[in-house]
Amino acid sequence: MSSDAEAGKLESEAPKLAGLRLGPVDAFSRLTGLDTRLLAMLAALVVIWIVLDFLAGGIFLTPRNLFNLAVQGSAVGIMATGMVLVIVARHIDLSVGSVLGFVGMFIAFLQVQVLPLGADWNWPLTIAAGLALGALVGLWQGLWVAYGGVPAFVVTLGGLLIFRGAAFEITDGRTVAPLDPVYQLLGGGADGSIGATASWAVGLVAVAAVAFFSIKARGKRARYGFPVKPLWAEVAMICAWSALIIGFVMVMNAYTKPRSDIPRGIPVPVLILLAVVIVMTFVTRFTTFGRYVFAMGGNPEAAALSGINVKRTTVMIFVVMGILSAVAAVVTTARLNAGTNSMGTLAELNVIAAAVIGGTSLAGGIGTIPGAILGAVIMQSLDNGMVLLGVSSSLRSIVIGLVLIAAVWFDVVYNRNRR
Amino acid sequence: MPTPLVELRNLSKRFGGVQAVDDVSLDLYPGEVVGLLGHNGAGKSTLIKMLAGAYPCDSGEILINGDKVTIETPRDARHHGIETIYQTLALADNLDAPANLFLGRELKTPLGLLDDGAMEHEARVVLQRLNPNFKNIKDPVKNLSGGQRQSVAIARAILFNAKILIMDEPTAALGPQETAMVAELIQQLKREGIGIFLISHDLHDVFDLSDRVSVMKNGRLVGTRDTSKVTKDEVLGMIILGKLPEEETAEELAELH
Numbered sequence: 001m002s003s004d005a006e007a008g009k010l011e012s013e014a015p016k017l018a019g020l021r022l023g024p025v026d027a028f029s030r031l032t033g034l035d036t037r038l039l040a041m042l043a044a045l046v047v048i049w050i051v052l053d054f055l056a057g058g059i060f061l062t063p064r065n066l067f068n069l070a071v072q073g074s075a076v077g078i079m080a081t082g083m084v085l086v087i088v089a090r091h092i093d094l095s096v097g098s099v100l101g102f103v104g105m106f107i108a109f110l111q112v113q114v115l116p117l118g119a120d121w122n123w124p125l126t127i128a129a130g131l132a133l134g135a136l137v138g139l140w141q142g143l144w145v146a147y148g149g150v151p152a153f154v155v156t157l158g159g160l161l162i163f164r165g166a167a168f169e170i171t172d173g174r175t176v177a178p179l180d181p182v183y184q185l186l187g188g189g190a191d192g193s194i195g196a197t198a199s200w201a202v203g204l205v206a207v208a209a210v211a212f213f214s215i216k217a218r219g220k221r222a223r224y225g226f227p228v229k230p231l232w233a234e235v236a237m238i239c240a241w242s243a244l245i246i247g248f249v250m251v252m253n254a255y256t257k258p259r260s261d262i263p264r265g266i267p268v269p270v271l272i273l274l275a276v277v278i279v280m281t282f283v284t285r286f287t288t289f290g291r292y293v294f295a296m297g298g299n300p301e302a303a304a305l306s307g308i309n310v311k312r313t314t315v316m317i318f319v320v321m322g323i324l325s326a327v328a329a330v331v332t333t334a335r336l337n338a339g340t341n342s343m344g345t346l347a348e349l350n351v352i353a354a355a356v357i358g359g360t361s362l363a364g365g366i367g368t369i370p371g372a373i374l375g376a377v378i379m380q381s382l383d384n385g386m387v388l389l390g391v392s393s394s395l396r397s398i399v400i401g402l403v404l405i406a407a408v409w410f411d412v413v414y415n416r417n418r419r
Numbered sequence: 420m421p422t423p424l425v426e427l428r429n430l431s432k433r434f435g436g437v438q439a440v441d442d443v444s445l446d447l448y449p450g451e452v453v454g455l456l457g458h459n460g461a462g463k464s465t466l467i468k469m470l471a472g473a474y475p476c477d478s479g480e481i482l483i484n485g486d487k488v489t490i491e492t493p494r495d496a497r498h499h500g501i502e503t504i505y506q507t508l509a510l511a512d513n514l515d516a517p518a519n520l521f522l523g524r525e526l527k528t529p530l531g532l533l534d535d536g537a538m539e540h541e542a543r544v545v546l547q548r549l550n551p552n553f554k555n556i557k558d559p560v561k562n563l564s565g566g567q568r569q570s571v572a573i574a575r576a577i578l579f580n581a582k583i584l585i586m587d588e589p590t591a592a593l594g595p596q597e598t599a600m601v602a603e604l605i606q607q608l609k610r611e612g613i614g615i616f617l618i619s620h621d622l623h624d625v626f627d628l629s630d631r632v633s634v635m636k637n638g639r640l641v642g643t644r645d646t647s648k649v650t651k652d653e654v655l656g657m658i659i660l661g662k663l664p665e666e667e668t669a670e671e672l673a674e675l676h
Contacts, residue, residue, distance in 0.1 A: 224540045286532040288525050291514075295522055298511035305473060305509045306523035307494035365513035 031233040037359045037414055038371050045378050052385035060385055063254035067264065070252070071188040071335065073380035074269035075100070075328040076347065080354040080372040081280040082324035085290075085317050087355055088297040090364035091145060091152035093318070095159030096325045096351050099137050100344030101167040103130050104329035108176040108339025111183065123183035131326045137163065138322020142315035152318075160348065167341045177338035187335030188267035196253045199265035203249035207242045214238050269331045273373075276327060281369045283320075293317060297364035346397075349404060354379050357407045363415060379403070422485040424449050424614040425470070425501075425583055430479035432465050439465040441638040442479070447583065447614040452605060454629030454646070455618045456658055462638040463618050464506075467585050470616075471503040472496035483583075494523070500582035504589060508572040512561035516553075517542035519560055520575045545574045549604070566597040573604065584608060584615045590624055602628055622654050636661040 029036045053060040079096050086093045107130040115122045137159070144155040178184075185192045194202070214234060221228045228234075252270075253263040284290035292313045295303040304310050328347075333339050358375030360367030382403060386396045423446040432440040440462045447453050457463050469476040472493040480487055483499050490496050496503070510519050517538040526534045526541070539556065546553045550570040560568055569592065576584055586605075590598040605615060605628055617625045626632070626646060634641040634657040642663045644654070653664040656672050 220536050224536050226536075226539060226543075288527075288533065291518060291522075291525060291533060295511040295514060295518070298513035299509065301507075302509035302511050303522070305471075305493050305503070305505065307492065307497060308523050365511070 031229060035359065038368070038374065041357060041359065041371070041374055041378065045374065045381065048378060048381055048385070052381065052388070056385065056388045060388055063251050065384065065388070066251050067255040067267065069377075069380055069384045070270045071267045072384060073376050074188070074267075074273045075332050075344075076350045076354055076380065077273045077373050077376040078276050078328045078331065079321075079324050079347070079351040080358070080376045081276055081369050082321040083351050083355040084280075084358075084360050084367040084369055084372045085284070085293050086152070086321055087352070087360045087362060088364060088367045089293050089314065089317050090297050090300065091314070091317070092352070093141075093152065093156045093159075093321050094348050094352075095137075095141065095156040095163055096321065096328075097344035097347030097349075098160045098163035098167065099134065099322060099325040100329045100332060100347055101341060102137070102163040102170075102329075103134050103326045104333040104343045105167045105170045105176070105339045105341055106130060106133055107329060108179060108333050109170050111179055112176050112339075113171075117180060123180040126183075127330055130329060131323055134322040134324075134326025134329070135319050136322070137325070138319035139315065141322070142318030145318065146311040146314035164341075164345075167343070171339075171341070173341050175338050175340045177336075179333065179337050179339075184334050184337050186268050186272065186330055187333070187337070188269040188331075189335065189337070190257060192269070192334075193252070193264040193267040194271070195265045196263040197265075199249050199253055199263075202266060202271070203245050206245045210241045210245070211238050269335065272327065272331060276324065277369055277373060284369060289313065289316060294365060297366070299365075349400070350376075350379050350383075353400070353404045353407060356404070356411060361411055361415060362408060363411075375407075421448060423447060423482070424451075424484060426482040426485075427466070427470065428480045428482065430466060430469055430481070431477050432462075432469060432474060433477055434465075438638050440469070440476075443635070443638075443640045444479075445633055445640070445643070447616060449582075449612045449614055450609050451631070452609060452615045452617055452629045453643075454622075454625035454632040455616055455635065456622050456625065456632055456654065457620065457635035457641075458658065459620055461620075461635040463620075463635055464587060465638075466635070467503070467587065467616060467618055470496065470583075471501060471585055473503075497524075497579070500580070501585065502576035502579065502581035502583070503585040504572045504576050504587065506588040506591060508568055510560050510568060510571060513559050515559055516546060516556050516563075516571045516574075519571055520545070520578055522575075524579070541578070542574070545578055546570060549574055550600070565592050566594065566600075569593060569597065569601070573601070577608065582613060584613055585618070586615065587618045588620070588624075589617065591619075591621075622651060622658065626651055626654065634658055 025036055025039070029039060049061060059065060079100070083093060083096070107126045110129055111117065111122055111126040115125065141155050141159055144150050145152045214237065218228055218234060249266065252266045255264050256262055257264055284293070292303065292308045295306070295308060296310055296313060300310065329344070332343055336343070354375035355367065355372045356362065356375065357378050358368070358371030358373065360372060379400070382399065383396060386399065425447040427443065427445045430440055430443050431438070443462070443466055445453070455463050455467065465474065468474045470481060470490065472490045472495050475491050481490055482488065488499055490499065511522065514522070517535065520542050521538045526537045528534045543556060546556065550567065553567055553570060555563070560571055563571070589601050593601065608615060617629060619625045629646050631643055631645055632649070632654055633643040634654065636658065641657045641661050644664065649664055652672055652675065653667065655675055656662060656664065656667040659675060660667060660671055
């Protein structure tokens with residue numbers, strides 16, 4: 001650890017850096033490490049929530065609705081983290097909804113009609129098989145894009161048709177139900193959450209982890225003698241994250257099981273989403289694979305000249321996307337307690353919209369995992385809020401479509417102003 | 420005569436119907452600067468990209484320190500101590516300077532993860548040496564000035580103990596002060612025994628820095644001359660007329676002006 005005097009000297013450097021003719025928003029964003037675009041989206045979310053709650057007569061911002069919103073948004077959130085990598089690398093994946101449907105049908109069919117339902121090993125095996133199938137689908141698409149030279153738009157547009165058709169073919173369109181009772185917990189149904197005590201434990205571990213890693217990173221920068229953020233900004237960020245985590249746990253605990261006072265706590269699919277977010281954040285920030293994805297998105301030629309195996313990295317991106325679509329398929333089938341061939345229809349649009357709203361640039365090279373989750377929450381809030389308001393599904397799709405265009409327009413304008 | 424650092428023997432490259440490089444042979448000695456001159460489209464960049472591993476050559480061979488080597492990818496070239504500073508700089512604009520410096524050969528922790536702290540540390544040291552005004556190291560390189568971006572590209576080339584340096588239009592985008600900085604750097608690298616290919620379409624850029632100049636025209640090598648034994652006009656004649664100084668007539672040279 002460095003001495004206090006040294007730390008003080010470093011701190012005095014940071015405001016100087018931050019004070020270089022920056023506006024208040026830019027200065028704030030530099031101090032917190034949040035980019036201005038993410039801050040704008042955060043503000044948009046707050047506005048959307050308040051407006052929806054007002055229009056819905058106070059039934060939007062309730063523990064019950066927020067619990068449902070979290071469960072409904074999990075599948076989109078899980079896939080959005082993968083879509084960030086795909087879009088950052090200047091590709092697109094239009095097939096994720098169909099892959100979800102295909103893998104979901106495969107899992108349900110395997111669980112109910114092939115393997116003996118009720119065996120302990122049944123549902124873990126079907127999940128493993130589903131993840132493997134997702135990886136294979138990703139491999140197939142990635143090989144076409146990287147080595148076949150077919151644009152991802154075309155490969156995955158084909159995939160959208162192929163895997164939707166394949167989902168139908170597995171059972172000739174028949175719905176497969178019911179699924180294993182333990183497996184159903186993964187979908188966050190009546191019993192699919194972890195209760196108050198475990199939720200608090202998860203929350204406190206999360207708070208401790210945020211504090212630990214912030215302090216560790218700061219210590220490392222100080223050891224190297226790099227400029228660090230002012231201490232108050234660091235503490236404020238840790239407090240903000242802690243408040244968010246604890247607030248989330250409180251809301252999830254405030255929603256009780258039917259006809260009882262037993263708190264539900266954090267739903268299992270949200271825990272799965274959290275695990276995915278942690279893994280994907282780790283991958284993007286601390287592995288060479290993550291670094292190469294961003295380098296390829298920023299300048300594909302430079303990436304190739306640096307000796308990066310661009311083709312292999314491209315294949316890996318699509319494999320990751322396929323696996324995440326399979327994870328989303330698990331959550332979706334478990335929640336529905338069934339496999340239906342229409343699962344995940346149009347999910348690709350929500351997933352792409354979530355990534356783009358969360359700051360992933362379609363021009364490539366820019367995007368964050370937490371941003372995509374924020375985007376998923378915004379998309380799910382709009383959808384959920386409009387259902388509460390009794391907006392018809394046709395009108396809802398019009399609004400979602402407009403939001404998608406607006407998000408990309410914002411991306412274009414934002415990038416133009418940055419130049 | 421010592422062994423040349425690099426020997427290019429009879430290299431050729433064809434793109435479709437265009438013979439971009441036609442049977443070109445060149446050599447480079449340790450501590451020597453060879454200027455490679457020619458109009459746009461003369462084949463300079465293609466020739467040098469074969470040495471850098473960006474294009475495989477159709478025929479011919481490359482020798483490093485007298486040994487025949489196979490260079491098919493940029494990774495192969497780096498393995499032989501060949502570093503290239505491209506005219507476009509080849510930087511990933513969305514990444515910061517340390518990420519660009521170490522792109523493709525990142526420093527890792529014992530667990531195999533990116534060691535950003537160590538990379539930033541090394542980057543600060545090398546960039547400080549090249550450009551003392553370089554402060555905003557954590558900014559994406561798209562936010563940097565032209566000179567700073569050039570510093571990043573140069574730092575990337577010299578960070579890994581290059582033996583052979585290829586600089587494609589090194590000063591094309593720079594102001595006078597930064598050009599002087601690059602010139603000084605080239606002198607320093609020469610003293611360290613590094614061989615340098617300087618590529619330019621403008622002979623004034625490289626004439627004073629080069630020990631020898633090689634001129635290309637229409638994919639073929641016109642000739643190579645010691646800079647001390649030719650005038651700028653004679654070299655200009657080689658570039659424009661595609662003839663060696665002894666073949667150029669006084670009238671032809673006069674017409675160049």
